[in-house]
Amino acid sequence: MSHLFYQGRGRKPVLDQARGVYMWDKDGRRYLDGSSGAMVCNIGHSNPHVLAAMQRQMEKSTFGYRLHFETEASEKLASRLVGLMPEGLSKVFFVSGGSEAVESGMKLARQYALAVGQGTRWKVISRAPSYHGCTLGALATTSYGPLTVPFEAMLRPMPKVPAPRAYLDGLDPDDPATGRHYADTLEAQIRAEGPETVLAFLLEPVGGASTGALVPPEGYMEAVREVCDRHGVLLIMDEVMTGAGRTGAFLGCEHWGTRPDIVVMSKGLGAGYAPLGAMIADERLVDPVLEAGGFAHGFTYAGNPLACAAGLAVVDEIERQGLCENARTMGEKLIARLHGLMQKHEIVGDVRGKGLLTAFEFMADRDSKAPLPKALNAHQRFVDIAYANGLIVYSRRTRDGVEGDHILVCPPLILTDTHLDEIVEGLDISLSQFAAELA
């Protein structure tokens, strides 16, 4: 009997080893990690350079409390990250995960507003559906019913605007008017709230778990930046899933040349080697906060030297192996192959993504875009079938968290053509089995 509990789902196999894109359980069964854990293991499992860097750090020190010591590892990683950020984002605050990074960004924005005499600003507008973390602050900006509803009484409600799902709204994603339309919705919300109350807009550049690799329509990112500037609203880019090369650039927002005020990262930065996250902010936000007495926020494990040494080696490996480029080229191949599967399997209603953040969505009817009935729990059933076929994929129910199912296919960025064939074959077999079950 296990004493562990997470989110239900019964017993899972016990992990034994993981190397590259493969994982083995204690019974010797092999799985292809087609989701990089939860879009975490971007550089693959057991990378020897990262393990060696961690070993070297472990032999020196494993902990230095941030209020007692700076560490070489955290200083080096901070300056490395700043070199990869849009200009001006030069202040780094380390944390241990994505929710902590999001909360840190929200709190820095709030303290900045206070420091510059804009204390009426506190609302962080986000999108529906969205996922920004499970701590209460990050959850207030999350729009995903199954995770938010039980805690509504404990949450300070934050405004939401619709995520730009052109494919469901019958709009052309390649028409800049579509991007403008969704940015107008944001502007209308800011006006309705009263711009003097709005602190920030929080978004993922490419929607991750909540919307299933949703790429923004043409013109959206640019228009969003303009709207925020017009109303003195800060732009917080949640790169927890998209960062560290996942979409084919180090940051997802680079594809549109967007300059956020704050970037938050985690998953692919520690890449499964260490719990690590970072909030990287424009210095013009940080300086007034420090002058006004300091940032009233922090976590005990922040800047942990072992985690930072791992993070630094991960960034080295992303660059050394050209993993952003590989994510771009392999992502294009994967999307093309997913379109092939869509032609073959009627149940696949949409294919989308950027780099190796890709997904397909199940639909009962492609013309009306009707989802499969919720009772089928299709996304979970498909994950189980793929799992039995030795392929790990990640799934969620989308469409405001109540209906519609998507499957994220997000393998490590070290993917080769042989791995790609194996993934597509696993998906093909699993889709046939699933369709047969539904027939």
Ligand code: PMP
């Ligand atoms: N933001 C995004 C976009 C995420 O995908 C996640 C995790 N799925 C988080 C924040 C929260 O990260 P963590 O689970 O590490 O707290």
